[in-house]
Amino acid sequence: MSEVLVLCYHSVSESWPAPTSVRPGDIEGQLRDFLRRGYRGATFAEALTTPTAERTLVVTFDDAHRSVGELAAPLLERLGIPATVFVPTDYPDSGRPMGWDGYDIWLGTEHEQELGCMGWEELGALAERGWEIGSHTRSHPRLSRLGEAEIAAELAESRKVCEKHLQMPCLSLAYPYGDYDDRVVLAARDAGYRFAATIPRQPMPAFPLQWPRVGVYHGEEAGRIRRRAWTRQLAPHASARVALALRRLKP
Numbered sequence: 001m002s003e004v005l006v007l008c009y010h011s012v013s014e015s016w017p018a019p020t021s022v023r024p025g026d027i028e029g030q031l032r033d034f035l036r037r038g039y040r041g042a043t044f045a046e047a048l049t050t051p052t053a054e055r056t057l058v059v060t061f062d063d064a065h066r067s068v069g070e071l072a073a074p075l076l077e078r079l080g081i082p083a084t085v086f087v088p089t090d091y092p093d094s095g096r097p098m099g100w101d102g103y104d105i106w107l108g109t110e111h112e113q114e115l116g117c118m119g120w121e122e123l124g125a126l127a128e129r130g131w132e133i134g135s136h137t138r139s140h141p142r143l144s145r146l147g148e149a150e151i152a153a154e155l156a157e158s159r160k161v162c163e164k165h166l167q168m169p170c171l172s173l174a175y176p177y178g179d180y181d182d183r184v185v186l187a188a189r190d191a192g193y194r195f196a197a198t199i200p201r202q203p204m205p206a207f208p209l210q211w212p213r214v215g216v217y218h219g220e221e222a223g224r225i226r227r228r229a230w231t232r233q234l235a236p237h238a239s240a241r242v243a244l245a246l247r248r249l250k251p
C-alpha cells in the first residue's frame with residue numbers, strides 16, 4: 001500500500017501575516033523537501049483512486065484565494081506538482097470578499113484584497129492544467145451546526161455549480177473549518193462526493209469521506225510539517241493498515 005500525504009494550504013502571500021497564509025518561498029522549500037524524499041505529486045482524487053507512486057504528495061488549497069492562481073500555480077508548475085483547490089461556490093465572480101468567521105478581522109484592512117476568490121475562468125484554467133477543483137460548500141458554514149436540509153443543499157448545490165461551470169465531475173469536498181459529524185458524512189455520500197478532506201487535531205484513521213490532511217501555517221519549516229505529518233497522518237495510516245490486516249485474519 002502506498003503512502004498518501006495530503007497537505008492543506010490556504011493562501012500564498014509575501015505580506016499577509018494571517019496564520020493560514022504561507023509565503024511563496026516557504027511553500028517552495030516545503031514542497032522541494034518532500035520531493036527530495038521521494039514524494040510525487042497527485043491531485044486528491046487521483047491519489048485516492050490510483051496512487052502511482054510509493055509516496056504520494058497531495059497539495060490542497062482551501063477557499064480558492066486569488067493568490068493561489070497568481071503565486072502558487074506557477075510555482076507548482078515549475079516543480080511538476082498539480083494541486084486540488086476547494087472552492088466555496090457562492091464566491092467566484094461575486095465580487096464579495098471571503099469575510100467569514102476567522103477572515104472577518106481582515107475586512108477593511110490593507111490585506112482585504114487577500115480575501116478575493118478566484119473566478120470560474122481562473123479555476124477552469126487551473127483545471128485545464130491538470131488541477132482538481134473540488135467543492136468547499138456554497139457559503140463556507142460550520143456544517144455540523146446546520147439542519148439536515150441545509151447540509152444537503154450546501155453539499156449538493158455546490159457540487160452542481162462546480163460541474164456546471166467547469167464541465168467536469170466534482171468528486172471531492174473539503175469540510176469548512178474541518179467541521180463535520182456523521183450526518184454530514186452521510187450527506188456528502190448522498191450528494192455524490194467520493195472523497196472528502198478534513199483537518200484533524202488528533203490522529204484519526206483515514207476513510208475516503210473523512211480523509212485527514214496536515215495543515216500548513218504561516219512561517220513553518222519543512223521539518224515541523226514532516227513531524228506533524230508523522231503524528232497526525234502517517235501514524236493513523238499505519239493503524240488503519242493494522243486494523244485491515246486484523247480484519248483479514250478473522251475467520
Ligand SMILES: [Zn+2]
Nearest residue numbers: 062063176177
Ligand atoms: Zn475554508
